[in-house]
């Protein structure tokens with residue numbers, strides 16, 4: 001048995017927009033309904049987690065899971081600028097209480113891609129004041145709920161906009177979240193989304209567009225300010241953020257390029273995160289660079305539903321790279337695979353977790369592993385066609401269908417270790 005450190009955080013993760021349903025006051029909802037929208041589906045009721053969270057959290061506990069990472073939806077708490085909904089705060093208070101009633105440790109993300117529609121009227125993530133508005137929302141939430149939140153992530157994948165931009169520019173890649181290559185130069189459907197947010201098109205600037213230097217600085221500022229506020233109100237809450245980090249590798253001649261990519265994805269954020277209590281790492285695959293750019297996948301390569309290379313070893317690769325440059329604890333806040341073949345998912349988790357084990361054995365402070373995702377859910381522009389969950393959902397009846405991978409993960413959590421399987 002490969003044993004993990006005591007109190008290792010085993011669990012799964014979701015985000016509000018992807019599971020709750022009816023998140024009607026957010027910019028992504030507006031995008032789903034825009035003319036010419038690139039979203040394959042509308043999120044609609046999603047998996048109705050807003051209503052079914054009690055049963056869902058109980059199920060997680062029955063499976064043996066110990067941690068649940070979810071997000072609080074800014075657009076619910078503050079549906080209009082400056083108005084904070086007490087009843088929505090009560091909702092999340094109850095979600096937190098239900099976690100404790102079931103012996104589950106909550107980890108809360110304050111911003112997971114979606115922002116309130118009204119924020120677009122103020123220029124969204126291109127307006128420096130957004131940092132203050134975001135911190136204010138965090139203040140309101142933490143005054144009420146701070147004592148119930150042991151782990152907080154200010155924002156999810158602050159580097160994703162940069163990654164998406166790189167991928168369009170270099171590889172004509174169609175990214176999974178609310179953006180398509182065309183829109184960087186011709187934002188047609190965005191005009192309609194902007195209209196429905198009541199924003200002028202030149203003000204419409206969602207989180208996923210924050211890839212230029214000015215916007216990156218606003219995001220960093222938002223993180224710093226939110227962290228400050230959270231720490232002031234709730235000093236015991238551990239605070240960090242998450243980064244999307246493919247394992248960036250090189251073959252001969254690609255070293256300099258790989259290093260440049262790593263600088264964009266990771267190193268340029270270091271100044272804002274190096275004093276955090278921990279960093280959340282999210283890994284799904286690797287990117288390999290050669291002298292002529294990213295090396296395309298060979299035809300026989302096994303890929304996931306998202307088209308990513310099946311490469312569970314990427315997680316350990318990233319942990320080692322991060323630990324080489326940043327001296328704070330690491331929590332794997334997302335790692336997973338979109339597939340309908342649950343045996344391949346179990347194998348993915350095994351190999352990824354084994355990699356984590358060896359990182360810890362080598363002295364790296366990794367404190368948790370959260371699989372993405374708890375449920376098959378709304379995968380942004382891909383809609384409901386991707387199957388990341390360890391729990392399936394029949395969306396007609398909203399019935400939960402436990403997969404073997406959920407039991408596998410639950411057993412890992414209960415044993416706090418991985419059976420030797422080779």
Ligand code: BGC
Pocket residue numbers: 015018156157176244282334372379388
């Ligand atoms: C995001 C999730 C998303 C997942 C799978 C991460 O980028 O945080 O919201 O569903 O990857 O694509």
